[in-house]
Amino acid sequence: MRIGIISTVGDYSWAGSEEMWKLFATEALHRGHSVAVMVQTPIAQSEELTKFHALGGVVFAYNPLNRYTSRTVSRGLYSRFRQLKRWQPEVVCTSGPPATPYRDKDLYRFLRAHTGGRVFIIQGNAESYVAGQAERDALRALYRSARRIICVSRDNAELLQRQLTSTLPIAILPNPIRTRLEHPLPWPGDLEQVRFATVGRYEVGSKCQDRTLHALSTAEWKGRNWRLDLFGSGPDERYLQDVIGYYGLEDRVTLCGFERDFAKIWKDHHIHVLTSRAEGLALALVESMFCGRPAVITRTGGNHELVRDNKDGFVSVGEDPEIIRETFERAWINRQRWPEMGEAAFHRANEWIPRDLPVRLFHTICNSGC
Structure with a gap:
């Protein structure tokens, strides 16, 4: 199976939100699937992906939209996701905030045109994250067509369904911990300070x-x-x-x-x-x-x-x-x-x-x- 993963997180060389898709990608590679991730350039260059590379994972880098690329994207003349499209994933998993798959118009077109499975990992939500009727309508249709939506908390899941006034195919799974401790650390001294x-x-x-x-x-x-x-x-x-x-x-x-x-x-x-x-x-x-x-x-x-x-x-x-x-x-x-x-x-x-x-x-x- 060819699995494509898109992270919409930007401006950081790594973030806690990336741990879930990395965990999934690593498990899929161990099971013999092919995995390509499309991440913004600082994350593509991160040492956090060393193991992913060693297991045969493919990394495509992309950059945030600027004034010029925003205009060409809005006209449908340019897409940052052409590399992943050419790679021909059978399932696409997108990770990030709930509204980005609509607000980034090249991503929105890519997802709507994808004929295979679509999965979304929602990494955080708040009242202000979804706004405007056009956005709600577009996201409702997109998320209703998903094979699965993973939320990291029940609060996020309930809020998303209220924002989109729709029952969605949601599963709730927590974000992973990078290193699991078997015992708590010793207490750090007294509480004088x-x-x-x-x-x-x-x-x-x-x-x-x-x-x-x-x-x-x-x-x-x-x-x-x-x-x-x-x-x-x-x-x-x-x-x-x-x-x-x-x-x-x-x-x-x-x-x-x-x-x-x-x-x-x-x-x-x-x-x-x-x-x-x-x-x-x-x-x-x-x-x-x-x-x-x-x-x-x-x-x-x-x-x-x-x-x-x-x-x-x-x-x-x-x-x-x-x-x-x-x-x-x-x-x-x-x-x-x-x-x-x-x-x-x-x-x-x-x-x-x-x-x-x-x-x-x-x-x-x-x-x-x-």
Whole structure:
């Protein structure tokens, strides 16, 4: 079977959202199928694809649309997906946000013209991700014709069906963890100084690190002994540095850059802070829970399905900084319970991510599309 995979993620050399299609592709190659992936140039050049190459996988690179290519694409004169079309996949699996298969017009034409199986992996959703009647109508028709749609959380699945006012062929599977831990990490010392960490792209529109900084900017919080390290990379790095200065948190908050080794992060930090506005199911959250760390989160995507309030962490009922601050306050009052909550978080994540996820993913896609 010839399987084509398209990732619509751009601007990063790798992202947690890429782990699912990579897991599926690796499993398919092991089973003797042919797999070609079409990814934006930084991802095509990533070392994360070394094993994929070694197994015989094919990589096609493409670039985001610019002013010129957008015009030629809109007129139907150009498509970035010609290479994959010539490769003649029998099934096409697209991974990314829900509206991109319509908004990228060359991708939309390619998918509509493809006569084989179509499978979609939806990596995150939010209220604003689908907008306008023309977009809803086009996506409804496209997704209804899919062999399978994989959502990484029930929240994302229910939202997508409401946005498109349609029952869709959805399966729910969690994002995989890169390295599965058999035991949580040792607890990092005492809580004389609390060490918060946020792991996520420097992209405040979805990850909302600026709201965390706002919540922690009061005189009361400045009088407490804590630090916050922000791990990641992205377009809003300069803005976040400015926000840190604006709230006078230079001695409390550090931008630490990207760190691939999640165990290295969590051996020195007590609790994970994710005040996201848009999520699928954050891989970074799964990783911190496997390390035995509780979390402060918002009710976004699948994060609140995984984290049980006051058991594995603390779930904010709203996204406003004042409400997030109240959740921080609950966490602070209960900080002596964090080690036992971290132990519960490890067991929760261990149960949530099935050990046979590669097989489940392969059969979910290929029993319907291959």
